[in-house]
Amino acid sequence: MSRGSALETLGETMRHLRTANGATLTAAAVAAGVSKGHLSNVERGRDAPSWELIAFYEQAYAGDGQLWSTYVEVVAAPGRQPAFRRGDRPRYPLAGDQAAFVTDVTIPDGTIMAPGQRFEKTWRLRNSGTVPWVGRYLRRLGAPGGLGIPSSPVQVRIADTMPGETVDISVPLKAHILPGTAEIHWKMVDEEGYEFFPDRYYQGIFMTIIVEAD
Template sequence: MAGSFAHALWELKQAAGDPSYDRMRAEFGAVASKSALADAARGHRLPSWDITWEFVRPLAVGVLGQEPRAVRRAWRLKWEAAAAQPVLAVAAIPGDRSTFVSDLDVPDGMTVPAGTRIVKTWVLHNSGTVPWIGRYLRRAASFGPDECLTPQEVPIPATRPGEQARVSVDVRVAQSPGYHQVYWKMVDSAGRLMLPGQRAVFFLLHVT
C-alpha cells in the first residue's frame, strides 16, 4: 500500500514540473527535510501525515494553485485509506524482478461511460532470474469519487525469466464521473507481497 501511495505522490510531483527536493524546500516552502521528502516518494513505508502534507502542500497549493482546504481534505482521505490497509507479509526473493511493458486495450486516462464493463490488460516482463509460479495481482488501493468494481485478485500466468505475461482484470466502471484509479501489487499464493520495492501497476479511467 505504501508503494501505491508513493506513486500518487510521484505523480503529483510530475504534474508540478518535477522540482528537486532542494527546490521544494528553498523555493516552495516545504519544512520537511530533503531525506524525509525523498523517502516519502520511495514507497518503502507510508510516510507520516505531517511529512505527507509537507510533500503535497508546496506542490498542489504552491505550484499548481489548488485550494488548500480541498487539497488537505482529499490527501488526508488518501493517507487514511493507505494507513488503514493491512500490512502484507513480504517475500523478497533475490533476483526476482518485474518490468512494466505496456497497457493493452484500455490506455490510462481513457474516457469510458459510467457503469459499463471493460477488460484492462497489462503486459509484464519477468526481467529477473526467478520464475513466476502461483503469482497474482492483488488490488491494493483505489482513488476516485466512488469504487470501480473488480475482483480482489487476478492470476498471473506462469512466466519464466525473460518471458512476458499478459494479466487481465474485468472492471465494472464506477457510476460517478471523474478520474478513477486502482492500484495492484504482485503477491504469491500465500498472499505475501512480492517485489516490495517496486511501484504498483494501475489503471486510470476518466468516467463520464
Template sequence: MSPGSRGRPRAVASTHMVVMKELSAAMRQLRSAAGCERLEDAVEVLNATIAELYPESARSRQAGGTSSLPHPVTVRYVSGIETGNTTKAPVPAWLRSVTAYRREQLRGSQVPAWLVHAYDVAFLADGYLVDMYRWAVSLQADQSADPPRAPAYARLAQIGPDGFDAEVAMFLDGPETMRVAVRDMSAAIRRYPSAPTSATDWLPDHEDRCGNVVNPERDLPEGVVVLPGTFVLGWWRLRNTGVRPWKHKVLYRAGGGDAGLRTPPFVPVPDAPPGGEVDIAVPIRAPHHPGTYRLCLRLGWPNGVYCYPSTLIGAIMTLVVLPEQYAGCGTPWRTT
C-alpha cells in the same frame, strides 16, 4: 458534490497519515495545472474552498501543528505539505534491513483527509486525488508488516476459491469477453496451493524481478473515457526479468473497496520462466457517479506478501466516467 460522495472524507477526519511523495507531488502538479502557480493564489482558493466545505473551519486553529480538524491554511503550511517537508516517514524495519534504499522514496508529510478533499474540489481534480489518498492509506498499512502484505480480508489464502467466485459474480453480467476471462480466472485460482511448499516460498527474493511490456493490441490509454456502469477489461503484460521462475503469483488491488472502480481483490497471474511474458486481465466496473477514478495493483502471493516490497506505487489505471447525458458521445477505445 457532497463531501461524503465517492468515498470522500466527511467534514471531520480524525486520522493523519504519512503518505508517499507521489500524493504530495500530485497535489502540487494539479494545483499548478489549474492555473494557481503562485502559492499565495493557491492559499486564497484553498481557504475559500475550505470555508465552503467545512463551515466550522474558521474557528479552528490556523495552519501548523498536527490538528486533523479543517482549518484555514497558510503559504508555509501548503508548501510543507506539497514538498513533503512537514514530517518524514520512518524507515520501515523491512526496508532498513536492505543494503541500499532510497530515502527519497520515504519523503512524506502528514496530510489530513479534509485537505486532500479541499485540493480535489478547489483544483478540479474530479476525484483523482481522493483515489491516491486511499492508496496511500492502504499501502501505509500494508508496509507496517514485515514483509509488506495485503490486508487479510483481501488475501487469496483467506478468501479461497469460493470467496473469489463471490467477488467476481458481478462481472458475469458483463460482455462475453469478460465472462470468459472471469471463468478462466476462477478455474486458475482453484489450481493454487493453499500454502507454500517450503519456508522460503512466497517471500520476496532480490533475484525475482518484473518489467512492464507495452501491448498496443490490448493496453488502454490512461484516462480512457467511459459511461457510468461500463464494464472494462484492463490488461497488463509483464515480463519476468529476474532469474527466478514465477509460480502462484496474484495481482492485488491496493486500497480497494466499494467506493470508486469495482474490481476483484486480486486476479491470478500465469506462471512464467525467466524471460517469459504473461498477459493479466483485470475486470473493472465503472461506478455510476461521474468523476476521475484510478486503481493501483501490486504483485503478491496467496498469503498476501508482496513480491516486490517498496514504498512505490504499483501498476495503475485511470478511467474518466462521464455523466449520462453524454451517452451519445462514442469512444474509439475498445474496453473489453
C-alpha cells in the same frame, strides 16, 4: 466497525440486492455455486462470504460497489489471523526477482467511459529477473469497488512465467457510477497475499479512467 457488525451489514445488503432483483435464496445459491444453508448464514451475518461470492452478487444483482467496501472491513477486521506464524513470513523480495512493465495492451490511461461500463484491462509485464514466476497473483490495493471507483475482483491469477518471458494479465472491471477520475493499483502477491516486491514498485501497476455523465 467490528467484524461481527461488518458481517451483519454485508449480509443485509446482499439480501436486499438479491430480493430487489427478484431472486430467491435457492436460485441465488445455485447460480453462485454454494449451498443454500451457507448462503442463508452469509445473509444473516453468521458466515463470512468469499470474494467470489461478493463478485457474483455485485455482477448478478447490480451492486455498483455497495458490497466491496464492507467486505474489506470483514477481511481486515481485528481477529483475522495471518497464514504464517511470527518468524515464518516469506523473505521477500527474492534475490534475482525482477519485473518490468512492457505496455498497456487494452484501455490506455485516461480512457473516457460511461457510468457502469464493463471492460477488461490488460497489462503486459516481463519477467526481467532470474526467478520463475509460479503461483503468483495480481492483487488489488484498497477497496475493490465503490460509487467513485471501478469494481473488480480482489485478485487474478498470473500465468506461470519463466525468466525472459512476457505475460499478459487481464482484469475484468466495471466503471464507477459517479462522474470523475479514478486511479486504482495492483501488486504482485503469493497465494497468502504477501507482496513479492514489498520495497520496490511502490505503486505497483495501475490504471486511470474517467467517467463522464450520460
